[in-house]
Amino acid sequence: MSRLEDIRPKAQHSVFDLAEQAGFDVTDWIESSNDARGHKANPKYCYEWAFVEPERLIILNLWHPAMHEIDGRIIAKDNFRADAEYHRNVTGKTSWAKRAKRLDDALQIALRGNLPVRVILIDGIRRSKDDPTLTPSSVRARELDPKPWTIVAYDWDTGEFELSRGIFDQPCVDQFDLDLADKVAVERQEKLTAAFVRDPAVRRRVLVRSKGRCELCGNEGFKMASGALYLETHHVKPLADGGPDIEENVVALCADDHRRAHYGAERDHIAEQLAAIAAKSASNRHGAKSKKNVIEKEDPHSRRVRVQI
Ligand SMILES: [Zn+2]
The missing domain is CATH 1.10.30 (DNA Binding (I), subunit A)
Incomplete structure (x- = not known):
């Protein structure tokens, strides 16, 4: 089995649970909820494709079937800025255009702040871009990837990006990659390390x-x-x-x-x-x-x- 196949999501968790698991502050998600089905269905958040925790991390929802494996590295390439334009100008689905734009914004925030990228892996039936009926995607499985991802390329002019799974899985790393790994470790051990004050x-x-x-x-x-x-x-x-x-x-x-x-x-x-x-x-x-x-x-x-x- 390929490494890509190993991370195909199987369980169906709520976006709320996964975002919280990744370290997203869900206070407003709960407090601003007025959905009868409960706060996890809060439409302000639950349909979003990206979440930003300022100065700490970003979380992206990405389709597992759209990922590739190249030389043992797992890669996700896409362009959500182009998606946003397409929905704004062609399909007229402004809600999708806004979500795509916010995903592109999240990438820029991560690049400016050297923030870790966490990925919620999605599997199911992906909406076809050319489908004139605009049938929404249907998600069958959704899991948080335990590994953080690295933005290895981003075109500021077009919004085209390439993400690679892992931080130390590249052939060479530098101090900014170490900084990212440290941020992920702090996120995981925050409760632990907060108790330690070095003498x-x-x-x-x-x-x-x-x-x-x-x-x-x-x-x-x-x-x-x-x-x-x-x-x-x-x-x-x-x-x-x-x-x-x-x-x-x-x-x-x-x-x-x-x-x-x-x-x-x-x-x-x-x-x-x-x-x-x-x-x-x-x-x-x-x-x-x-x-x-x-x-x-x-x-x-x-x-x-x-x-x-
Ligand atoms: Zn030495």
Whole structure:
């Protein structure tokens, strides 16, 4: 079975449930509802083809049968701006023209804000463009794709776009793709991470401990315009997985190694190395008594700490 076939939607969920699942704020959807069938049928939302959660994400309803698989990548190509014009000028279906226009607008908002694109996959009988009776499409299955999609091409002059499933499924990625992936992760873990406030003193002590060198590769962090050395602090066991916010669980890494620790093919191996490094530096800290240039003081959590001066 092809990868495209693997994601063919089978269940019939409501647009409301899927939009909420994707992270869309459904407050107004519920509050502005006056439909006798309940808020899920609120016509202000439930027939829309796109949803925008400002500065966080967009959600698009896309037909699975219109997608393609090219070299293992799943692609959706279309042009909703052209659709909007067609309905405005040819069919006279202004409601469809408006929905198509809003989908095109959503793509532009996502591009301007580098926002994740979530896709509600639809299967069923798709309306034929040339059908003079304008019979609406009939949806038989509707599911939220668990993977976010990437806008790989968008023509600002015409509205033609190409989406590709996944963020890291392209041959090469850059910092904006990482930023997108981070936004998706934050969306998923929002409730979890909101509870964590990192102790600034832990980060500071780890930076002091590193003496400006990456604790994995030993290279000095790059020198900033201010003259400071740049390193990134990293929790060996993530806070979201129950990792403690203590020096024994935090390392200072160069920017490259930090990304590798999160996204590299060898990240499991790196995690083992970092756990050993963090444990070793912690034991050095406890073992090195009355060294020169080291003072001891009581910290507010009554733990003995050393501060290098
Ligand atoms: Zn490094």
